Amino acid sequence: MNSKLLLLFALVSMIVFSHSADVFAEPEYLLFTIENPEPIRDDSFGHFVTFVGMIESILNYSLAIILIVICGIWTFLLFAMFNSIRSSPFLDKFERQKxxxxxxxxxxxxxxxxxxxxxxxxxxxxxxxxxxxIIVIDDSSEDKTNKIILEYAKNNSKVVSISARTKPSGWMGKNWTCMEGYKKATGELLLFTxxxxxxxxxxxxxxxxxxxxxNLDALTVLPHIEIKNIWTRLGFNMMAxxxxxxxxxxxxxxxxxxxxLFAGSFFILSKKVYDAIGTHEGVKSEIIEDSILGQKAKDLKYKMKMVRGEHLINAGFGGDNSVWQTLNRIVIPSYLKQKKFMTxxxxxxxxxxxxxxxxxxxxxxxxxSSLLSFQILFAISLIxxxxxxxxxxxxxxxxxxxxVIDGLLAPLGSTILILGILNGxxxxxKDTWILWKQRTYPIIDGNK
Structure with missing residues (x-):
């Protein structure tokens, strides 16, 4: 499949190059204008127009070649997307064993x-x-969260309410809170949501x-992601x-x-595996801790599986944070760990x-215009x-x-995503902190 695509794009590239060579071999072609279809006489102004036309054609054909490569990559990405949609396993579709x-x-x-x-x-x-x-840990909430949790714990024996102790220096709030809950856990399996x-x-x-x-060591489920902020939704649609x-x-x-990686909204594993990958203490300073925990499980050769469950789980994303805050949460720590990659x-x-x-x-x-290079460029960019x-x-x-409108707003979503990455x-x-969930955290350069 890939070799055939490469052969096709190589052939198209050769055609474009050969056409551009024919154009440059016939200078009179470059001397046509819409206003004056006759060749311009060989004077200083004519030479200037010829030079401008040549530069313009070189630019257009160069851009056309770049767009052909982009076309090939998007063809591959579309193939990967639809293969993922068609072949990814579902949480509720498996061969059940006793x-x-x-x-x-x-x-x-x-x-x-x-x-x-x-x-x-x-x-x-x-x-x-x-x-x-169900262990619910309140992380120093400034609203009625703790009161609601206490009410549920009072009326339901399955709910255990915990107020997290003061977060130590060097810990992200969520990671410290998860550890607080883990210490009270009595289950053989841990389900983080x-x-x-x-x-x-x-x-x-x-x-x-x-x-x-x-016979898995860890299982993570991809939910339906509900993003309330329209700008965040458009940007993340393009990222996905x-x-x-x-x-x-x-x-x-x-x-x-x-x-x-693990999807932070739902992953389940045994206590034994959780301890082996270092618990949340091993990622205490990480703001995208779920991805790193999943990577640790993969690195240690544990048998892990990711399944689709968007019809079974609905997860919020971004909350009331702005699109820039949401993107910063991903971009900043990623850039500090892999500067060249993120650039x-x-x-x-x-x-x-x-x-x-x-x-x-x-x-x-x-x-x-009379220049065929513009028509070729328009056709390829349209594709x-x-x-x-x-x-x-x-x-x-x-x-x-x-x-579907989110998809039709792809140019706007792309702009938001690119600006968000640049902002991050x-x-x-230049900054030494990041804002998330009404709390500031120090930015730690992983390369230092």
Missing amino acids: HNNPKVTVIIPARNEEKDIGRCLDSLLEQTYDNYE DADTVHSQEIISLAVSHLLSC CMGHAQFSPIQINDPSKKIG GMFFAGFLFLLFPFLILGYSSLFVW DSFLIFIAATAQAKILFRSS ILRAK
Whole structure:
């Protein structure tokens, strides 16, 4: 498949180059204008027009070659996306085996979650699985979160309320809170989820059965992601479009691939495995701790699996944070760990997400000129833009379950994402803190 695509793009490139060579071999072609279809006479002004036309054609054909490469990459990304959609396993589709029903401890860190914590607990108290407890840890909330948790604990024996002690220096709030909950856990299996997540009635039963039937060490479930902030949703829709080639369940579940991560809204594993990967203490200063915990499990050769469960779990993302704060949470720590990689991601994002739309606008202004290079450039940029629209719309409608309009706003989403990455990189270079959940955290350079 890949070799055929490369052969096709090489052939198209040769055609474009050969055409450009023919054009440069016939100077009179460059001397035509819309106003004067006759060749310009060989005078100083004519030479200038010839030179400008030659430079313009060289530029257009060079851009066309770049767009052909981008077209090839988007074809590959679309193939990876639809392969991921078609082939990724689901939480509720597996061959069930007989197993015992070990006790599960559900650990929920909560900070300023008064709007969502009730829905989360209601969904967990309606589970068909019997042998479980729910430990909810209030992380110094400034709203009514702790009061709500205490009320649930008073009325339901399965709910255990904990107020986290003062966070020690060097710890992220969520990581410290998870450790506080872990210390009180009595279950053989640990299920970590977020306070803004709503679960179906069979989620614990399915997760335990899937984990044990498939003889897994860890299981993580991709939820339906609900992003209330429209700007954040548009930006992350475009980010997700480019992630299928590397971060899809197909890649995570392949033992030969190095990449591993947990979805922070839902992952379940045994106490033994959790201890082996270092618990949350091993990622105490990390702001994207769930990804790193999953990577540790993969590095230690534990059998882990990522499955789709967007029809079973609904998870919030970003909360009331701005799009810049949400992107900073990902970009800043990633940049501090891998400066060259994240810098490359910024330029790659610009090239693959925004560049085709910019060239489409540029070429459309001159598409009716006598220069064929503009028409070729317009056609290729139109194809590239169409491929991006397909990817963005599929991501929005099928995986994010949002409106098709989110996909049609791909140019705006691409702009938000690129500016967000740039903002995060610049923040990482000059600032020493990051704001998340109404709390500031020091920025730690992983290379120092």
